[in-house]
Amino acid sequence: MNLHGVWAIYRFEMARALRTLWQSLVAPVLTTSLYFIVFGGAIGSRMQTVDGVGYGSFIVPGLIMLSLLTQSVGNASIGIYFPKFTGTVFELLSAPISAMEMVLGYVGAAATKSVVLGLIILATSAFFVPITVLHPGAMIAFLLLTALAFSLFGFILGIWAGSFEQLNFVPMLLITPLTFLGGSFYSIDMLPQPWRTVSLFNPVVYLVSGFRWSFFGKGDVDIALSLGVTLGFLVVCLAIIAWIFKSGWRLKS
Amino acid sequence: MPEPILAVAGVSKTYKGGFTALHHVDLAIRKGEIFALLGPNGAGKTTLISIICGIVTPSSGTITVAGHDALGDYKAARRRIGLVPQELSVDMFETVLATVTFSRRLFGHPANPAHIERVLRDLSLWDKRNTKIMALSGGMKRRVLIAKALAHEPEILFLDEPTAGVDVALRRDMWKLVHGLREQGTTIILTTHYIEEAEEMADRVGVIDKGRLLLVEEKAALMHKLGKRELDLTLVEPLAAVPPGLERWQLSLVNDGKVLRYVFDATEEHTGIPSLLRALAEQSISFKDLETSKSSLEDIFVDLVGERA
Ligand SMILES: Nc1ncnc2c1ncn2[C@@H]1O[C@H](COP(=O)(O)OP(=O)(O)O)[C@@H](O)[C@H]1O
Ligand SMILES: [Mg+2]
Numbered sequence: 045m046n047l048h049g050v051w052a053i054y055r056f057e058m059a060r061a062l063r064t065l066w067q068s069l070v071a072p073v074l075t076t077s078l079y080f081i082v083f084g085g086a087i088g089s090r091m092q093t094v095d096g097v098g099y100g101s102f103i104v105p106g107l108i109m110l111s112l113l114t115q116s117v118g119n120a121s122i123g124i125y126f127p128k129f130t131g132t133v134f135e136l137l138s139a140p141i142s143a144m145e146m147v148l149g150y151v152g153a154a155a156t157k158s159v160v161l162g163l164i165i166l167a168t169s170a171f172f173v174p175i176t177v178l179h180p181g182a183m184i185a186f187l188l189l190t191a192l193a194f195s196l197f198g199f200i201l202g203i204w205a206g207s208f209e210q211l212n213f214v215p216m217l218l219i220t221p222l223t224f225l226g227g228s229f230y231s232i233d234m235l236p237q238p239w240r241t242v243s244l245f246n247p248v249v250y251l252v253s254g255f256r257w258s259f260f261g262k263g264d265v266d267i268a269l270s271l272g273v274t275l276g277f278l279v280v281c282l283a284i285i286a287w288i289f290k291s292g293w294r295l296k297s
Numbered sequence: 298m299p300e301p302i303l304a305v306a307g308v309s310k311t312y313k314g315g316f317t318a319l320h321h322v323d324l325a326i327r328k329g330e331i332f333a334l335l336g337p338n339g340a341g342k343t344t345l346i347s348i349i350c351g352i353v354t355p356s357s358g359t360i361t362v363a364g365h366d367a368l369g370d371y372k373a374a375r376r377r378i379g380l381v382p383q384e385l386s387v388d389m390f391e392t393v394l395a396t397v398t399f400s401r402r403l404f405g406h407p408a409n410p411a412h413i414e415r416v417l418r419d420l421s422l423w424d425k426r427n428t429k430i431m432a433l434s435g436g437m438k439r440r441v442l443i444a445k446a447l448a449h450e451p452e453i454l455f456l457d458e459p460t461a462g463v464d465v466a467l468r469r470d471m472w473k474l475v476h477g478l479r480e481q482g483t484t485i486i487l488t489t490h491y492i493e494e495a496e497e498m499a500d501r502v503g504v505i506d507k508g509r510l511l512l513v514e515e516k517a518a519l520m521h522k523l524g525k526r527e528l529d530l531t532l533v534e535p536l537a538a539v540p541p542g543l544e545r546w547q548l549s550l551v552n553d554g555k556v557l558r559y560v561f562d563a564t565e566e567h568t569g570i571p572s573l574l575r576a577l578a579e580q581s582i583s584f585k586d587l588e589t590s591k592s593s594l595e596d597i598f599v600d601l602v603g604e605r606a
Contacts, residue, residue, distance in 0.1 A: 134380070
C-alpha cells in the first residue's frame with residue numbers, strides 16, 4: 045500500500061483549505077448566524093415547536109447537513125477536477141498509486157474538511173439555541189458517513205465534469221434543492237400529500253432524518269432505514285469509482 | 298543481449314475518434330543507455346511515452362518495465378519511472394519545494410530533504426524553493442517539472458521534447474544533468490524532432506513517423522546514414538562528362554552539365570572536399586558558385602520509408 049502517496053494527496057488537499065483558512069471559517073459561521081436570525085428568529089417565533097423541539101434547535105441538524113452535503117461535493121469535485129483542468133493529472137495517473145488509494149487521499153481530505161465544518165456550525169448554533177445530543181456516537185457516525193458518501197459523489201462529479209459550469213451545475217441544481225426539500229428546515233410530516241410520499245424518494249430525507257434522530261431521538265423515518273440508505277449511497281459511489289478507474293473513463297484516452 | 302530494462306511489444310493505439318496513432322510498436326531499451334525517439338510532430342512520440350507511463354491506455358500490446366508488466370504489476374513498474382511531460386503542467390499555487398516533495402511522496406517514498414535539496418541545486422532551483430510556481434518563468438517551470446520527475450530517484454527517466462522552447466542556459470544545464478544521471482546508471486529516453494539533438498545526446502536512436510517505428514540504430518550508424526550531404530559546384534563552362542582523374546569522388550553532372558555534384562558524409566573526419574577542390578584547380582575547371590545542402594528530416598523519412606517499401 046502506497047501510504048506515502050495517500051498522505052501526500054491528503055496533505056496537498058488540506059493545505060489548499062488552510063491557504064484560505066479565514067474564508068473557510070468565517071463563511072460558515074456567518075451563514076449559520078444568518079439562518080438563525082432569519083429562520084430561527086423570524087419564522088421560528090411563529091412556529092415554536094416541531095415534534096416537541098424548539099424550532100431553532102430543530103433546524104440545527106438540517107443546517108449542518110445542508111453545509112455538509114454542499115461542501116463535501118464542492119471540495120471533492122474541485123480537488124480532482126482542477127488537476128484535470130491544469131493537466132497536472134498526468135502525475136497522478138503515472139504514479140504507483142491505486143484508485144482506492146487516490147480516493148482515500150482526495151475523499152478523505154474533503155470529508156475531513158466537511159466534518160470540521162459541521163462541528164463549527166454545531167458550535168456556532170450553540171450560541172443561538174439550546175442543543176442537546178441524545179446519541180453522540182450516532183451523531184458522529186452520521187456526520188462521517190454522510191461526509192464520506194457525498195465526498196465520493198463529489199469525486200465522481202469532478203471526474204465527470206468537462207467544465208467549471210458543469211462542476212457548479214450539479215450542486216446548484218441537484219444538491220441544494222434536494223437538501224431544502226429533504227426536510228432540513230421542517231418535518232416531512234408537515235407536508236400535505238402527495239408531497240410527503242414524493243419526499244420519500246429524496247435520499248437526503250433519510251440523511252437528515254437519521255442525523256436529527258441522533259440529536260432528538262426522533263426522525264421522519266426509521267433510524268435503521270436512514271443508516272441503510274446512507275450506506276447504500278456510499279457503496280454505489282464506491283462501485284462507480286471502481287468502474288471509472290478500471291475503464292479510465294474521462295481520465296485516460 | 299541482457300534483459301532490457303524496458304520492453305514494448307506490439308503496442309498499438311487507436312484513439313476514440315478512430316485515429317490510429319501507433320501501429321504495432323516493438324522496442325527494447327537497454328539499461329543505462331540514452332535513447333532518443335526521433336520523429337516529426339504528430340509521429341506518436343508522446344502517445345508512446347504516455348502509454349508506457351500509464352497515462353494513455355494501449356489498444357493492444359504489452360509493456361514490461363524491469364520485468365514487471367506495466368498494467369498488471371503497475372506499481373512496481375511505475376515506481377521506477379520518472380516523466381517530464383511535453384506540456385508545462387504544474388500546480389501554480391504551490392511552492393517549488395512543496396510540489397517537488399509532493400512528487401516524491403506520491404511515488405511512495407518518505408520525504409528525503411537531502412535528496413530534494415540536491416535535485417533543486419542541480420537544477421538551479423534551490424534559491425527559488427519557497428517561490429510560488431506561478432511566479433516562475435517558463436524555463437523555470439520546466440526545471441520544476443524535471444525536479445519533480447527526479448524526486449523519487451527513478452531508474453528510467455522520460456523527457457518528452459525537453460528542449461522545445463527552452464533557453465540556452467537550461468539546455469546546457471539539462472544536458473549536464475542527463476549525463477550526470479547516466480553516470481549513475483539512470484536510463485534516459487527522450488523525444489525530439491531535431492536530428493542534431495538526437496546526435497548530441499543519444500547512444501541509440503529510434504526513428505518514428507506516422508505511428509510506425511521505422512528503425513532503431515546505434516547513433517553512429519544512423520548518423521552515417523543521415524549525414525549524407527551534397528556539394529553542388531556551378532561551373533563556368535558546362536561539361537559533357539566528368540573529366541578523367543576525378544573518379545575517386547564519384548561525381549555526377551546535373552542540370553545539363555552546368556552543375557558538378559559531390560555527395561559526401563559530413564560526419565567523417567575527411568570529407569574529401571579540399572582535395573576535390575585542389576584537383577579541380579589542377580584541371581583548370583572553374584566554378585562560379587558553391588552550395589552544400591543536407592537532407593532534411595522529411596527527406597530522410599521519405600528515404601527510410603522508401604527503403605522499406
Ligand atoms: N487524445 C487524443 N485523441 C485523439 N487523437 C490524438 C490524441 N492525442 C494525440 N492524438 C493524435 O495522435 C497523433 C500522435 O500524437 P502525439 O503522440 O502527440 O505525437 P508527437 O508527440 O510525436 O508529436 C497526432 O496525430 C495527434 O493528433
Ligand atoms: Mg509530443
